[in-house]
Amino acid sequence: xxxxxxxxxxxxxxxxxxxxxxxxxxxxxxxxxxxxxxxxxxxxxxxxxxxxxxxxxxxxxxxxxxxxxxxxxxxxxxxxxxxxxxxxxxxxxxxxxxxxxxxxxxxxxxxxxxxxxxxxxxxxxxxxxxxxxxxxxxxxxxxxxxxxxxxxxxxxxxxxxxxxxxxxxxxxxxxxxxxxxxxxxxxxxxxxxxxxxxxxxxxxxxxxxxxxxxxxxxxxxxxxxxxxxxxxxxxxxxxxxxxxxxxxxxxxxxxxxxxxxxxxxxxxxxxxxxxxxxxxxxxxxxxxxxxxxxxxxxxxxxxxxxxxxxxxxxxxxxxxxxxxxxxxxxxxxxxxxxxxxxxxxxxxxxxxxxxxxxxxxxxxxxxxxxxxxxxxxxxxxxxxxxxxxxxxxxxxxxxxxxxxxxxxxxxxxxxxxxxxxxxxxxxxxxx
Amino acid sequence: xxxxxxxxxxxxxxxxxxxxxxxxxxxxxxxxxxxxxxxxxxxxxxxxxxxxxxxxxxxxxxxxxxxxxxxxxxxxxxxxxxxxxxxxxxxxxxxxxxxxxxxxxxxxxxxxxxxxxxxxxxxxxxxxxxxxxxxxxxxxxxxxxxxxxxxxxxxxxxxxxxxxxxxxxxxxxxxxxxxxxxxxxxxxxxxxxxxxxxxxxxxxxxxxxxxxxxxxxxxxxxxxxxxxxxxxxxxxxxxxxxxxxxxxxxxxxxxxxxxxxxxxxxxxxxxxxxxxxxxxxxxxxxxxxxxxxxxxxxxxxxxxxxxxxxxxxxxxxxxxxxxxxxxxxxxxxxxxxxxxxxxxxxxxxxxxxxxxxxxxxxxxxxxxxxxxxxxxxxxxxxxxxxxxxxxxxxxxxxxxxxxxxxxxxxxxxxxxxxxxxxxxxxxxxxx
Numbered sequence: 001x002x003x004x005x006x007x008x009x010x011x012x013x014x015x016x017x018x019x020x021x022x023x024x025x026x027x028x029x030x031x032x033x034x035x036x037x038x039x040x041x042x043x044x045x046x047x048x049x050x051x052x053x054x055x056x057x058x059x060x061x062x063x064x065x066x067x068x069x070x071x072x073x074x075x076x077x078x079x080x081x082x083x084x085x086x087x088x089x090x091x092x093x094x095x096x097x098x099x100x101x102x103x104x105x106x107x108x109x110x111x112x113x114x115x116x117x118x119x120x121x122x123x124x125x126x127x128x129x130x131x132x133x134x135x136x137x138x139x140x141x142x143x144x145x146x147x148x149x150x151x152x153x154x155x156x157x158x159x160x161x162x163x164x165x166x167x168x169x170x171x172x173x174x175x176x177x178x179x180x181x182x183x184x185x186x187x188x189x190x191x192x193x194x195x196x197x198x199x200x201x202x203x204x205x206x207x208x209x210x211x212x213x214x215x216x217x218x219x220x221x222x223x224x225x226x227x228x229x230x231x232x233x234x235x236x237x238x239x240x241x242x243x244x245x246x247x248x249x250x251x252x253x254x255x256x257x258x259x260x261x262x263x264x265x266x267x268x269x270x271x272x273x274x275x276x277x278x279x280x281x282x283x284x285x286x287x288x289x290x291x292x293x294x295x296x297x298x299x300x301x302x303x304x305x306x307x308x309x310x311x312x313x314x315x316x317x318x319x320x321x322x323x324x325x326x327x328x329x330x331x332x333x334x335x336x337x338x339x340x341x342x343x344x345x346x347x348x349x350x351x352x353x354x355x356x357x358x359x360x361x362x363x364x365x366x367x368x369x370x371x372x373x374x375x376x377x378x379x380x381x382x383x384x385x386x387x388x389x390x391x392x393x394x395x396x397x398x399x400x401x402x403x404x405x406x407x408x409x410x411x412x413x414x415x416x417x418x419x420x421x422x423x424x425x426x427x428x429x430x431x
Numbered sequence: 432x433x434x435x436x437x438x439x440x441x442x443x444x445x446x447x448x449x450x451x452x453x454x455x456x457x458x459x460x461x462x463x464x465x466x467x468x469x470x471x472x473x474x475x476x477x478x479x480x481x482x483x484x485x486x487x488x489x490x491x492x493x494x495x496x497x498x499x500x501x502x503x504x505x506x507x508x509x510x511x512x513x514x515x516x517x518x519x520x521x522x523x524x525x526x527x528x529x530x531x532x533x534x535x536x537x538x539x540x541x542x543x544x545x546x547x548x549x550x551x552x553x554x555x556x557x558x559x560x561x562x563x564x565x566x567x568x569x570x571x572x573x574x575x576x577x578x579x580x581x582x583x584x585x586x587x588x589x590x591x592x593x594x595x596x597x598x599x600x601x602x603x604x605x606x607x608x609x610x611x612x613x614x615x616x617x618x619x620x621x622x623x624x625x626x627x628x629x630x631x632x633x634x635x636x637x638x639x640x641x642x643x644x645x646x647x648x649x650x651x652x653x654x655x656x657x658x659x660x661x662x663x664x665x666x667x668x669x670x671x672x673x674x675x676x677x678x679x680x681x682x683x684x685x686x687x688x689x690x691x692x693x694x695x696x697x698x699x700x701x702x703x704x705x706x707x708x709x710x711x712x713x714x715x716x717x718x719x720x721x722x723x724x725x726x727x728x729x730x731x732x733x734x735x736x737x738x739x740x741x742x743x744x745x746x747x748x749x750x751x752x753x754x755x756x757x758x759x760x761x762x763x764x765x766x767x768x769x770x771x772x773x774x775x776x777x778x779x780x781x782x783x784x785x786x787x788x789x790x791x792x793x794x795x796x797x798x799x800x801x802x803x804x805x806x807x808x809x810x811x812x813x814x815x816x817x818x819x820x821x822x823x824x825x826x827x828x829x830x831x832x833x834x835x836x837x838x839x840x841x842x843x844x845x846x847x848x849x850x851x852x853x854x855x856x857x858x859x860x861x862x
Contacts, residue, residue: 015759019782098804104793106803113815114785194815215646215816236838243840328446347862350833351450354545362535362836371844372537372832373529373853384544384625385646386817389832401803401820402781405793407667409674413802422804431778 003185006175007142007192010115013170014140018112020169022089025136028167032132033081035163036156040074043159046151047124054148062250069124069152077128080376084136087375090393091138097425101418103406107429110397112138114194117186118378119208121200122146127156129376130197131174135164137396142186142193144177154178187212199379202306217391219382221306221332222252224364227323227349229340230263236361237264237339238272243363244337246279250308252380253335253357253367257303257313259323262288265316269293281310288316303330320345324352331355333382335367356381356388402429434616437606438573438623441546444601445571449543451600453520456567459598463563464512466594471505474590477582478555485579493681500555500583508559511807515567518806521824522569528856532849534837538860541828543569545625548617549809550639552631553577558587560807561628562605566595568827573617573624575608585609618643630810633737648822650813652737652763653683655795658754658780660771661694667792668695668770669703674794675768677710681739683811684766684788684798688734688744690754693719696747700724712741719747734761751776755783762786764813766798787812787819833860 020028036043047069054067096108116139120126127145134141145153157176165171177183186193190213198208198218205220226244228237244255260268265288273293276283284298295314302313303326317323327336337359338349346360357367367390369377374392381387387395412418451459467474478500485498527539547570551557558576565572576584588607596602608614617624621644629639629649636651657675659668675686691699696719704724707714715729726745733744734757748754758767768790769780777791788798798821800808805823812818818826843849 015783239838239840243842247841352446357832359834362834362839363841365841366834384829388829398815398819401788403790403793403797407670408793409670410678410794410796411674431774
C-alpha cells in the first residue's frame, strides 16, 4: 500500500480518535501496557535479531546500547505509560468562554492537531513514547524509526495496534513506515498530515524543514550558552558550567559556548580550566581568553558550532549586553543560562535573550520534558510559533471555536438591532 | 536599502521591543492615536492622491470604497486604538509555574514571537490595525500594503514611526515595504522573520505558502458549510442560511455549500429558494436537489468552490455522518454550522467537524475577531498549529520557559542525590 493511502486512512481515523473520551484513551493506554508485558518474549526476541544484525554491520557501541530493548527497558516504558495515564486529558479543555449575547455562547476548546508524522532515531522506546503521547492527545500518527530497530519497531507497532483496537480506538490511527522513500513521500502529503516532528541530526532535521510545506516542529541546532557575570559565586559557576558541558555531551541542551565577563575571567577561567582538563574537555578561546589560559584560538566557526562532544568555546565579553548580543546572534534559541548573584542582571538576561529556555544559576541540562514535569516529551522545539522548549501533551493540541446559538444572524448586529455583550463566562464547554 | 538590511534592523529592534512594559506600549499607542488626528489633513491629502490615480486606472468601485480613508475612517481607527489600549498586555503572562525543587522554579511566560511579515490588501486602515496589534504584542513588523494605497500607507507608516519613537519604542521596529520584489525577498529571510501573515486572494496566499520556509498563518480558502438537519426549525434554517450566504458575499466566512438532510429537503428547499431568488442568489444542486427545486446541476468542482458571490451549491445527504464527511472532505477548515433542534446531533457535529469554527444554530458570518470580542484581528487562520480561527493578540505571542535556580546541576538529580518535586505553584513570574 502506498504511503498516500496510509496517510488518508490515518486522517480518516484521526477524526474518530479526536472524539474519544479520556476514559477510552486511558483504557487503550492500559491495554498497551498490559500487552507489552504479555508479549515481552516476542519483543526481546525481535530486538535480538536487530542487535545481531547491527553488531555484524559494526554499529557503534553507543548506538547499540540505545538499540537494546530488554526487560528493564520494557518495564521503564510501561512505567512511562502508567504516568501518562495519570496526566489530565489535554483535549476538551475550555480555554475561554464568552457570552457574545444572550443564548449565543462562544467557547475556545482544545482539540487534537490531527495527524502527526514523526521520524525518530534508533531507540525503540521512542516509538512507544511518541505513539502513546499521540494517543493521549488524540492525534493520528505516522511513524518512522531507525532501520537498525526495524524488527523491534515492527512488533511494537503490532502490539500497539492490536491493544488499542481492543480498547475501541479506530483502526488505522497509527501506521509504521519502514523506508526512507516513504518518508520522502510523506513530506508531500500536506492534505493529510498536519505536523511533522523530526528527531535526529542537524542535517536530517534541516533536510525535512527544507523539503516540506507541512509545519515542522523540532530543533536543528542546540547551541547553548552559559554566561558568567562579574558578580558571581565562583564555586557555583564552575559547578554549573561543568555540569552543562560534561553531564552528557551528546545532547542538544549541553553547553557549547561559555561567555565570561572581563571582570570575572582572570580569576574564574584558570579554576574552570583545571576542572575541565580533568574531564578531558578541549577548550578554544578568543584572544582575551588566550591571554589568561593556554588554549587554541577560537574561529568564527566555533561560535556557530554544536560540538556534541568534550569541547567548549570561550569568549570574554565586556558587558551583559555584549553577552546577550552574542547569544541572540550565534545561539539557536534553545537554552541559555546566566550565572550571577545580581537579580537585576538575571532579570535582564531572561527578558532579552530570545531563547525557548532561559535560566538563572542552573545547568542548561535541565531543559527537558521529564525534568520540567511535563511527563514525557515528543522533542524540544526551537520554533517561534505553536510550541517552544520541551514539548509534551500540551504541544500536541490546538483549539477550535465552538459557538452555540439560537438562530442569530449577523445582519441583526450589523444593523445595530442587537449589540454584543462580550462578557467573560466562568464556565466550561459541555453539550 | 535592501530588504535584508531592513529585516535585520527590525529583528534587532524586536529584542528591545519585547522587553517594553505594558505602560510604555500603551503610551506609544496613545501617541499614534494623537498623531493620527493631528496629521489628519496630510493623511487625507495623500489618500486623495491615491484615489485620483486609482480612479484614472479604473479601479473597481468596491476597491475604491475600501481605499478611501477620510475623517470618519480615521475616527474609527482611533477608536480601535483606544480599545486596544484597554486590553490586557498579552506579553508576560505566566501560563504555568512549577517548583521543580527547592529554589528551582520553572515559569512558562508569554513573550512576543519576534518579527512578523504582513502583506495586506488595499484598505489603509489595515496598516494601522496590524501595526498597532504588533506593537501591543511586542512584535517587530515588516508591512506591505496594496500599491493603490501607496501614498496613504507611506504617511501612515511615518505617523506611526515618529509617534512611537517619541514614546520610547526602538527605532526600526516597523518598516514599510513598497514593492513586490521586496516581498519576494522577504520570503527568504527566515533568519530574521519568524512568521508571515498574508491577507488577500486564495492564489496570493497559496503563492506565499509555497514560496517560504517561514511559518505562514492565514487562510487560502473559506469554503464554509451550513448543514440543515431533519430535526429543525424551518424559519430559523432559512434565516441562518440567508444571512450566512447574503449578509456579505465577498468574505471568507460566507457559506458556499448547503447540506440538507433528505428528511428536511422537500419541505425546506422550496421555501429557501424563494427567499434566495429574491436576493438574486444562483443555486446549483446535486441530482436529488434538482428533483425538488429547479436548479442547474452541481459538479464536483462546486463542492470545492469558494464563490465569494451570490452563488450557493446544495447537496442532499442521508445522515449527519454523511454531512460531516462531506465537510471534512471538501471544506477548508474555516467555519461550519449545523442547524438542528437536537442537542446530541449538534454535539456530534461540533466534535467531529475538523474546522477552526464550528457553530450550532447561528450564522457562519459570526467567525470574526471583532464579533468574538478579541478586539481587532490580524486575520483568520485555518492552520492546524499555533492559532486557529480569528487571530487577535493571543495569536501573536509564544512563550519562553524561565528557570530560576541556585546552583543546581543535573548530575545531582541523575545520581538520585536529589529528586524532583514537580509541584504546581500558584504564582506569577516576577524578578
